[in-house]
Amino acid sequence: MGARVVVLGLASDFGCQVQLTNIEDHLLDVLGLIDLSYWQLASSGHMPDEYDVALVEGAVTTDEHVELLRKVRETAAVVIAIGSCAVTGGIPALAGTGDLEGRYEAVYGEGTDVARGRTRPVAVTSVIEVDYIVPGCPIDTGEFLKVLSRVLGGLSDKPSEQPMCFACKTRENVCFFEKGEMCLGVVTRSGCHARCISLGRPCTGCRGIAPEANLGAARDVFEQHGFETARSLHAMNLYNTNEEVAL
Amino acid sequence: MTASKNQHLAANPYRPWPTRITSIVDLTENEKLFELRIIDDEVRDTFRFDSGQFVEMSIFGVGEAPISISSAPSKRGFIELCVRKAGDVTGALHSKRCGDIIGIRGPFGRGFPIQEMKGHDVLLVAGGLGIAPLKSLINQIHDERHEFGKVTILYGARNPSEVLFRYQFDMWKHRDDFELILTVDEADDSWADEVGVVTKLFDKIEIDSARTYSAICGPPVMYRFVIDEMRKKGMDVDRIFVSFERRMKCGIGKCGHCGVGHQYTCIDGPVFSYWEAMNLQEAI
Amino acid sequence: MFFRVMDQSRLPDLVRGLAEEFEVVGPVAKDDRYVFGRIEDPADLELHYDTTLLPPKKLFFPPEERMMRFRVADNEVVDDEVYAGPRVLFGVHPCDINGLLLMDNVFMGDFEDPYYKARRENTVIVGVSCTPTDTCFCNAWGTDEVHWGFDIFLTDLGDRYFVSVRSVLGAELLDRHVETREIGDADTEAFQSASRKFKGSFTEELDTSQLPLLLDAKFDSPMWDELGDRCLSCGACSTVCPTCYCFDVVDRLEPDQKTGMRERRWDSCQFVEFAAVAHGENFRVSRASRVKYRYYHKQWGYLSKFERVLCVGCGRCERACLAKISPREVVKALETGGVQ
Structure with a gap:
């Protein structure tokens, strides 16, 4: 019997769970190896009391989420955070950078009963320890399969620690800085084969700040290319408000 | 030039030989001794190595790890690897059972200068897992005991439960053709040998520095202190040999991970004389 | 070597x-x-190019390549074949040809690398002369000239090429596919004049005297800390380098977990895990030590084995480095004692 797996979504657009359905070609292979006990997006049943692996998508925005995550951590042997929202706080965490209550009111109207017990949005990784991460907005199915393979094989998580330039250069992209545009690849965790850049769009940092990024040196690079620190930080905030970014 | 497309790689130094695990001995909580037998008869029969050389141990799906050979070169048909569970590859090896098949490539690197050592006294100093490569040398000296003068072995571990090959050393302690001193940093009630770091044992031994070769293997912090003791005893820098652990990934001087100073540990080492090591930046 | 002349038309x-x-x-x-x-x-051929984003090493040693397929159950190799179709690499500058020769020492010396070798032996090299740019410093290492490592070399003389033919295959191909004529005195003179013009058009003469010695003597210099502070640890320098050959090996399982492939991919000594060993020791934790190692290896480590510096002065790393760390700056700092 394969590992019992549950898939949960917190605050997110469920885009990463949709990505999981896009594994199509290999879905049957994967399903043959695991016992998919619960998938929030695709099943109508209830979450079981026992399981081995929990995939969690989305940011933590309510007390209820916090409770759920603590329970998940107690129950599951392996917790995998998938997607930017779960790994860095992602876009939902942006809401927490200013007047959170005002933003709820602006969207839902004054006094509307929504998101009870709401808290400042944070990443799953800020609430519980996770064993594996699959960063990205949305996640890359190939990377997800690689991580799942390590989970099933009992191997440790090996996310890239480096910024993206190395991978980007192997794709022979002309650097955006040469074209006078800002690109966050210089501080963003690689592992996506510099996909956006290869498709002609600068990196927006969805995979989070690379642990080995040299932020001080990056600030100088931004400034030398005419991007003030405030602007660089603003760009980084899109996905990385939760990070202690000291540019 | 040939217009060939798919070339079968007859001699591929990256291709591991299927190798069967023929015995597993639990040495400590984290270390096991694996006896291995290369399955292909011809490869096995022609497999020769020197003490101090290593193999790349390969588990497909997980990866490779460089491991020193612990058995003596004179033991034919089998090799022994003493492996600590430290990462994914060694962890996967630890979960294997007797009879399972893994892969090995090698042997690689430069071992101890056994021919030079012959006819001399030998002082061997090991710390922790550093006993693994020295074990091969010790066994070789044992097998050719008449070729060597006085043999002194100093071996330190953190505590009694981490002393490797204790069953063998306990027997050797009673032999008069080996001087063997064991020490641990922290003793318990069962421990009847020395207590303290391995350098403290130098007070207890006599060395004729003019006719002694030495070999050291242990954690990186140990080398400097042990070498200081040896130098105090008057030993020449080119008769002290050290074995380095670096990230020998390919084993054949290509991948670059095991660089030490201007050399590669995998092909220029892992055994270096102290004189050579002194000339390697960031080595000791 | 023999020579021919070919009209550019x-x-x-x-x-x-x-x-x-x-x-x-x-x-x-x-x-x-x-x-x-x-x-x-x-x-489509742009023979007046300055330099390429990636050097030709990508054609012999791809950024990612499958080394072998394997079966998990019995730990057996299923195949380790390499595709190496016959190929012509047309229009390679002297620096890059020299870069390949330096790579050959590693991959085709002791313990031949079968993947590299298969591609190398199935590739015809046609070199072409170039014009130095302001980031070129091949003249510092003598890699502005190339004497072997090509089948055919075309030196641009304006309306015609002075064609150097190095191999039998090069001669045959030339004979088979294009009309050429014998060289005359005027051609040789034009060739010499072009060479002199080339040599005179470098913007800088780097002083590289005693470099290996200086690397040791200044091993503890604060210049490395300054460079380490600037380094982005992105590894771009290694990627674009025609002579960086370090690689990592990773196993990848198919989704059914029964078979998989062992792959190698380019790696960089600028990455923190590069020199880490399984027991938790890491021999180059600081950025400064990693930047230093890059130069130490290129200008002393490699040289100690092959008597050549592992740099061809192509200037790609300088152009690729957002922090503008360059071999030229490092060499000058070593020679004069400090980073600008």
Whole structure:
């Protein structure tokens, strides 16, 4: 019997769970190896009391989420955070950078009963320890399969620690800085084969700040290319408000 | 030039030989001794190595790890690897059972200068897992005991439960053709040998520095202190040999991970004389 | 070596002829830069390129390559074949040809690398002369000239090429596909004059005296800390370097977890895990030590084995480094005692 797996979504657009359905070609292979006990997006049943692996998508925005995550951590042997929202706080965490209550009111109207017990949005990784991460907005199915393979094989998580330039250069992209545009690849965790850049769009940092990024040196690079620190930080905030970014 | 497309790689130094695990001995909580037998008869029969050389141990799906050979070169048909569970590859090896098949490539690197050592006294100093490569040398000296003068072995571990090959050393302690001193940093009630770091044992031994070769293997912090003791005893820098652990990934001087100073540990080492090591930046 | 002269108008004949027998790869435009790409039409060939984003090493030692397929159950190799179709690499500058020769020492010396070797032996090299740019410093290492490592070399004399022929195959291909004529005194003089002009057009003469010695003598210099503070640890320098050959090996399982492949991919000594060993020790934790190692290895480590510096002065790393760390700056700092 394969590992019992549950898939949960917190605050997110469920885009990463949709990505999981896009594994199509290999879905049957994967399903043959695991016992998919619960998938929030695709099943109508209830979450079981026992399981081995929990995939969690989305940011933590309510007390209820916090409770759920603590329970998940107690129950599951392996917790995998998938997607930017779960790994860095992602876009939902942006809401927490200013007047959170005002933003709820602006969207839902004054006094509307929504998101009870709401808290400042944070990443799953800020609430519980996770064993594996699959960063990205949305996640890359190939990377997800690689991580799942390590989970099933009992191997440790090996996310890239480096910024993206190395991978980007192997794709022979002309650097955006040469074209006078800002690109966050210089501080963003690689592992996506510099996909956006290869498709002609600068990196927006969805995979989070690379642990080995040299932020001080990056600030100088931004400034030398005419991007003030405030602007660089603003760009980084899109996905990385939760990070202690000291540019 | 040939217009060939798919070339079968007859001699591929990256291709591991299927190798069967023929015995597993639990040495400590984290270390096991694996006896291995290369399955292909011809490869096995022609497999020769020197003490101090290593193999790349390969588990497909997980990866490779460089491991020193612990058995003596004179033991034919089998090799022994003493492996600590430290990462994914060694962890996967630890979960294997007797009879399972893994892969090995090698042997690689430069071992101890056994021919030079012959006819001399030998002082061997090991710390922790550093006993693994020295074990091969010790066994070789044992097998050719008449070729060597006085043999002194100093071996330190953190505590009694981490002393490797204790069953063998306990027997050797009673032999008069080996001087063997064991020490641990922290003793318990069962421990009847020395207590303290391995350098403290130098007070207890006599060395004729003019006719002694030495070999050291242990954690990186140990080398400097042990070498200081040896130098105090008057030993020449080119008769002290050290074995380095670096990230020998390919084993054949290509991948670059095991660089030490201007050399590669995998092909220029892992055994270096102290004189050579002194000339390697960031080595000791 | 023997020489011929070829009118530049004949170049398309040569390229088309070679394309009948080989896959032809050469410099093509990408945005306002160049890359080595497949040549379908001789008109795509940009022989007046400055440099390419990636050096030709990518054709012999790809950024990611499968080394072998394996079966998990019995830990057995299923295949370790390499595809190495016959190919012409057309329009390689002297620095890059020298870069390949330096790579050959590693991959085709002791313990031949079968993957590299298969591609190398199935590739015809046609070199072409160049004009130094302001980031070129091949003159510092003597890699501005190339004496072997090519089959044919074309020196641009304006209306014609002075053709150096190095190999039998090069001679045969030339004979088969393009009209050339014997060289005359005027051609040789024009060749010499072009060479002199080339040598005179470098913007800088780097002082590289006693470099290996200085690397040791200044091993603890604060210059390395300054460079370490600037380094982004992105590894771009290694990627674009025609002589960086370090790689990592990773196993990847198919989704069914029964079979998989062992792959190698380019790696960089600028990455923190590069020198880490399983027991938790890491021999180059600081950025400064890693930046230093890059230069230490290139200008002393490699030299100690092969008597050449592992740099060809192509200037790619300087252009790729957003922090503008360059071998030129490092060499000057070593020679004069400090980073600017």
